[in-house]
Amino acid sequence: MAISLKDVAQRAGVSVKTVSNVVNGYRHVTPQTRQRVQRVIDELGYRPNLTARHLRKGRTGMIALALPELGNPYFAELADAVIEYAGGLDYIVLLDHTGGRRDQEVLFAQGFRARVIDGLILSPIELENEDLLARDSDAPLVLLGERQYDAPYDHIAIDNVAAARTAAAHLVELGRRRIAFLGARHGRARQTAHLRLQGWREVMTETGRPTGEEIVAVTDGYTREDGAQAMARLLDSGVRPDAVFCYNDLIAIGAMRTLSVRGLRVPEDVAVVGFDDIEDGRYCATTLTTVAPHKRAIARAATDALLERLAAGTDKVIEPRRVQPGFALITRESTVGRP
Amino acid sequence: MAISLKDVAQRAGVSVKTVSNVVNGYRHVTPQTRQRVQRVIDELGYRPNLTARHLRKGRTGMIALALPELGNPYFAELADAVIEYAGGLDYIVLLDHTGGRRDQEVLFAQGFRARVIDGLILSPIELENEDLLARDSDAPLVLLGERQYDAPYDHIAIDNVAAARTAAAHLVELGRRRIAFLGARHGRARQTAHLRLQGWREVMTETGRPTGEEIVAVTDGYTREDGAQAMARLLDSGVRPDAVFCYNDLIAIGAMRTLSVRGLRVPEDVAVVGFDDIEDGRYCATTLTTVAPHKRAIARAATDALLERLAAGTDKVIEPRRVQPGFALITRESTVGRP
DNA sequence: AGTGACTTTTACATCGTTATACAACACGGG
DNA sequence: CCCGTGTTGTATAACGATGTAAAAGTCACT
Structure with missing residues (x-):
């Protein structure tokens, strides 16, 4: 059985909330209390139950990244970049593949997995504009890749x-x-x-x-x-x-x-x-x-856009943003031959 | 604000549990009640909050798949296969990459993300036997790939x-x-x-x-x-x-x-x-x-092994299993030349 | 000692679900 | 008409965390 706040509280002789306060670095805790509680935490090896925390907070700390397919190295490399960057910001990335099929893309956009993820980065291929307009999920959505839409969503794509x-x-x-x-x-x-x-x-x-x-x-x-x-x-x-x-x-x-x-x-x-x-x-x-x-720039821009929306909450309206990360032509043998 | 069981119950004039029973297909509900509740569910567009369900059930329905790197097409293709197969069994796959670094692999094996995932499929590269023996997490672990260990864990690898x-x-x-x-x-x-x-x-x-x-x-x-x-x-x-x-x-x-x-x-x-x-x-x-x-066979064997352990619970002891999926030599031009 | 202004800690409600235990009801048999 | 049996529905308590409000403790100053 896993250790809960209650176990720690009991052992340390304080209330559950005090333990919670220590765990969360709340200011008004005396050094003595903090130390004592911390010792018990270490002793028992307490680790917060993220599920419970998420339920209480209404956020899960997870975002989804839905790409056409991982078999395509471009997307695999991009996924690597997003997982890396978002992970650094304490977000867990749920990776998914749509197979580039419209029905799957609609499913994801519509919030398949809503209640599990806080927001979604989607790289659509077949998705139509009407699908986006019909969307009723309230989880933030950032579009990735080069298709163009007339819909109020952040869009990250190179020129x-x-x-x-x-x-x-x-x-x-x-x-x-x-x-x-x-x-x-x-x-x-x-x-x-x-x-x-x-x-x-x-x-x-x-x-x-x-x-x-x-x-x-x-x-x-x-x-x-x-x-x-x-x-x-x-x-x-x-x-x-x-x-x-x-x-x-x-x-x-x-x-x-x-x-x-x-x-x-x-x-x-x-x-x-x-x-x-x-x-x-x-x-x-x-x-x-x-x-x-520039894949890293794309990953960063997409994640930043999504997290900013998450931080702002659903009520605050942010103007949809269009970001154009850079690109570069890399000349190799297939055009200039072998030196 | 999202619709909860309570909202549905109120509107349908029944108790929360009855709605829950309908949602979960519990036997003893009269057709009339079921129909009425179902109608309200459809009307309000109710969708269960998985976080709450998971908290209550003590399981999250998520498994992690930790691979060295997605940039390697072999792993990307394997990941595709696992996501596909586990998804069909209603499990969400959390994909991660260890970079093939021992510290990362230990971190995952030790249950980084414990409390978020029910179990873990890990493809180690640098992980040592002692790391496995020192493991104290109780989430089931299935090892993937070809390194050999003397530790009581399921291991899926070809010969x-x-x-x-x-x-x-x-x-x-x-x-x-x-x-x-x-x-x-x-x-x-x-x-x-x-x-x-x-x-x-x-x-x-x-x-x-x-x-x-x-x-x-x-x-x-x-x-x-x-x-x-x-x-x-x-x-x-x-x-x-x-x-x-x-x-x-x-x-x-x-x-x-x-x-x-x-x-x-x-x-x-x-x-x-x-x-x-x-x-x-x-x-x-x-x-x-x-x-x-045979990548699909590997994905299947790994997922099956993990889910079987999950189904059995932590108390029941299952003998560690060694599965050897098949392989095939595919001859192409690099050995037999162009026809 | 009493007062006010803090700081520190606590009790309790709450998030949305499911489990438990029990109440209410129907049915058939004696 | 009562009883046992089985079905259907409900009230309440969890799961493990955090937010709120209020209690308890501390301190300086009159």
Whole structure:
């Protein structure tokens, strides 16, 4: 059986509340009392029951982080960063994955696990604006990632259009002419993929390069497999790009795999740029040039935004905040070759 | 303010306990009462406060899963599997990372977060046997992964020696003669690395191949970087292996990177085998032959073992259990070449 | 000694749930 | 008509912590 305040109080010959006061560092306790109680606490090895404390305080000290999938290293690395940072602020992080499915995302946004968590950081993929507007949970919600919404929630995301432009401009500078885009998505105008596609398209247009449908490969998902297949389809269709800009690193890695199978050299025949800066990219046979969002900054911004809302309470209204952490283009062999 | 049992009871004109009975599907409630209460529940959108329930029941319905790091895809994929499986059994999984540091591992084993979680699945790296014996927390603990301990805890791990033998035998069958081992560790005899090293050494000895120190590369960690450096050191030392068996896929990927930089072909000049079957390995320029532990089986076995202990309660003694999930050798281009 | 202004400690209610024990009621058999 | 049996519902006490309000103790000053 676990030790409770009562046990300590009994043994120390004081009231339960006094023990509680000692535990919580309350000011008005005489040094003698404090010392005596503290000794008993150490003796019995008392540790507060967080469940009880949470019940009484109405807060659990836990926040949830819902990501599409941990199998994607970008999200795993991001999760690491959030757990680390929030942990430092005495918050426990509940990690979850939505599988990028709309029903799951709605479930989480709606407060699945409400009463267990104080707030939620959600990185949506399929979630629609209407889902957010229909939300009735009162736990604070911070949105992560690049989809855009017209809803009153904090949103942390890098400037995707600018980031994509940087990547595209890099390929243009290298003198590439037929620069394909891998990882576009059907439909949904607010998708991240559209922002990156837009940045790419802007630069292509400005520099007189083709942007036709035949040079844009649509994928179902964001995996290596999707990238490999998309690249294969592109090549099979007769298009011969001399560069590809990929929605993310996984797709880029898949694409490089297909290029290797087809006997095309990277970057001599085809230059490749990814997005995310996952660690894999640094150890491919040909290391991957990529756009690196500052993951720690993202983790910090998201956690800070959420905790600030928690501290303010539900009544106080805080203007929804839009934070744009930085990014950097990291050039590696897949565009500039081996030194 | 959230709706509580009391609110529902008041509105429905019954006692609090009756509502509780309806919520919990207690048998002896007349259909009329049940229906009436249920209607009010739906009307008010009542959802049980799990914190209170947990306080009362003395259980939280949460288990922790402490892994070295999520950045390693093997652990990320494993975490995915555990969250999925335990979630299906109505358990919430608290994911944590120890960084593979002994102090952190001890902290978790000792019941950091006790009173929040009902039990713990821990995948230790540096944890020592004495740490386990000194453990005084009463929350059930299941050990995951390949380190061996003489302590009364359930342990889930594949047969590493057999797995390593399978991999080594594969390289022997291909006619390779100087088969290096990448990713050995200094000291600690109970380490996983030693088991894999042992399997490798057995096969080398049985087939008359060298097992000298010069062909075994020690690493500090288990990352791609470690693999790349170890491979470089091996080559610099003048050893010319025609195959490498790596402690894990990350090291193998790092090694392949170095081989590529040095102009050595895989598998023509050097065949490479990894361990873990992480997704990265399927999309390298040269896909990676690897030993694939059955991750889902591991996740299931660990969760089942833990939940069984939870169900049994602390008083009942269950014999510590050793489960060995299966594995499979998956041959890819890094040993058999491209078809 | 009595007063007022603190400081220190305590008793008790409370958070939202479930367990326990018991009251109220229905039913069938003698 | 009473009794035992079994069902249905309620009042109350926990679980372990904290907040509130008030009691008890201390001290300086008249």
